Amino acid sequence: MTPKVETIAHQFLEALPHAKALSMTLVEISEGGRVVLSMPYDARLVGDPASGVLHGGAVYALLDTASGLASMLHAGSAGSTATLGMRVDYMRPATPGQRITAEAVCYNMTRTVAFVRATATDDDTTRPVATTNATFTNEPRRGARS
Amino acid sequence: MTRKPPEPVQVIKQRRDSALRALVNGVPYIQFMGIEFDRRGDELTxxxxxxxxxxxxxxxxxxxxxxxxxxxxVTAIIELAWQTLWEDMEQGRLDPTSLDPAHLPRLPKTIDFTVDYLRSGLPRDAYARARVNRSGRRYASVHVEAWQDNRSRLFAQATGHFLMPSRDAPRNED
Structure with a gap:
């Protein structure tokens, strides 16, 4: 993908306080609205103190951010987006201490709605930690003319 | 026959509040997000x-x-855990003073969670309440509603399924 798109994606992540608070970083973007983000293990994000497993909300936030970015980078995007609905399935607890990586694909885009699927894994990439299915709005940037 | 005098209200309140505090403070992510819980009887906000x-x-x-x-x-999980904790506490099966970070009740695990975004979340405080629609021995279904300025104008709602911790398993052995 062109360096320009990568720059936009980096700037997008940098501008999101919640993404920064969770130390999300861009791993890869490719044609057709596919985005890979990752996030380090952080003891402050633990949801089960007995096992040290990350809270589902933190993993969800990574999947949501990757999915939103995927819809914005899709060729049919009008420039801005917001999550309409998202369903997450938690398949297994993420292994404590390991990075979480989320891969999102915007697999269908209409004039008004983006459909995005995403999967999160830890070091064991063969078994997903969580998957999501989401719909996002497809709308022009605020202030821009449609 | 003499009836036992009722416990002073402050003693009851103190016991319930400390149990809730132990439950909420034990989860790092809740602290990270800055989420707090307000209690009115057994109802949590x-x-x-x-x-x-x-x-x-x-x-x-x-x-x-x-x-x-x-x-x-977080609202859904704490509501589910609180209902179990409340029952155990009121029936005297659990002594809330024994609750410290190493001896917390095991929390339900999220199986799936579906979020419906109704309007954008404003840069203001947000409130949420959960309703347990079904709670079986193994699975529970919970609905959560969140609002900001007006209780009747929700900005998000969600429904999820949860796996309940097994009741006879020992609590968090150390």
């Missing part, structure tokens, strides 16, 4: 005070969809 760290769209600005979902999920 979750509060997520606004913080810059929760923003997901700096232009509007609006709360991050992930922060909103995390808030709803």
């Amino acid at each position: 979750a509060i997520m005070p606004f913080s810059e760290n929760l923003i997901g769209n700096p232009i509007l600005p609006a709360l991050h969809g992930g922060a909103t979902a995390g808030f709803l999920e």
